[in-house]
Amino acid sequence: MPADAVLNPASAPLGSGIEQQRVRNFGLRLAFAVSVGFTGAVAAGAILPFLVPMLALQFLATSPRPMSLAQIIGMALMTLVVGQAFVLLVGVFGDRPLVLLALTGLACFLCFAAQATARGGPAISLILIILVMTLVLGMAQVDLGASIVLVLVNSMLAGVILSWMAHALFPDPGGTLSETLKPHRLRRPLHRAAANAFILLAVLTLCFTNSNFSTAIVLPLTVVSLLSQADIATNTKAIGGLLVVNLFGGIVASFAFTLVSAQPTLAFLFTLLLSVGLIFGGRASDPRRGKVYAGALMIFMIIFGLGVSPIPTTAPESFATRIWMLIIAITITSCGVGLLWRVEEPSRGELSNELPLQ
Helix, strand or coil: CCHHHHHCHHHCCCCCHHHHHHHHHHHHHHHHHHHHHHHHHHHCCCCCCCHHHHHHHHHHHHCCCCCCHHHHHHHHHHHHHHHHHHHHHHHHHCCCHHHHHHHHHHHHHHHHHHHHCCCCCHHHHHHHHHHHHHHHHHHCCCCCCCCHHHHHHHHHHHHHHHHHHHHHHCCCCCCCCCHHHCCCCCCCHHHHHHHHHHHHHHHHHHHHHCHHHCCCCHHHHHHHHHHHCHHHHHCHHHHHHHHHHHHHHHHHHHHHHHHHHHCCCHHHHHHHHHHHHHHHHHHHCCCCCHHHHHHHHHHHHHHHHHHHCCCHHHCCCCHHHHHHHHHHHHHHHHHHHHHHCCCCCCCHHHCCCCCCCC
């Protein structure tokens, strides 16, 4: 093997040992987080069992290396401060929705601008999740039995521990990371940030103004997941494929929920989630299209997690209703992307790395 293949796995042949180990361990980390995290949350009686594995997936999918202690402390403080800030916004401006939406739109724009310039890492996705959950559940006055901020902080810390365990069991082989694994920096980040903020704000407005969607956190969470899959920004053909793959994640969640309803045991739940995690996790390890399948796995966790969640406000909703909400979220996102995005074609040096979804 050439010397540069050892230093940079991207230049190594596809069948090289180090690249195979990187791909295999990445997929195994995701499958471990999904199966162990979700099953443990259900066994512990978590009100939102998908939160811990979903946050662990965010941490694992955005970096092949475990977070440092300083990063964890910073993430915990950020979760506490940001969560309390959004709770305060709901308390102060809850009766003035136009002001609340304007402040929310500004926060969304800043987050998406950071993503478009490849800054912030998993912290940005975490802020968007906090924003969505505190605003939607806060405006709907959902009783989680504890402060939503406390639930988010505990889930974040549990997700970090879960990601550490995954890294300890299936470590990255080391070496210089492939360029395709690094965040993509857009050439027109502010335009993309404004478009994404408008799309998410439109969904949040729907949740605030329509009683049928007042507690439908699946809508904005799905939109956040879709918009955060920034790899589609460099390929026009991949946009349709991304939406189809994410819809497939919701369909798999529906099928899995049916199986778990017929066999409601922790052992069967763990086996089922491990199988799904291995299927999606294996494809998510592809450095060219992996983020799309990681996003589809995220959609699976949200839809499936809300199906088994004991949260009172979601109990009357049928599982089919949440699938329709997923379709609505995908439709809104696809229309928003088609109307507002300026899709950036890959540069000549990127053409060999960007492939349409199949």
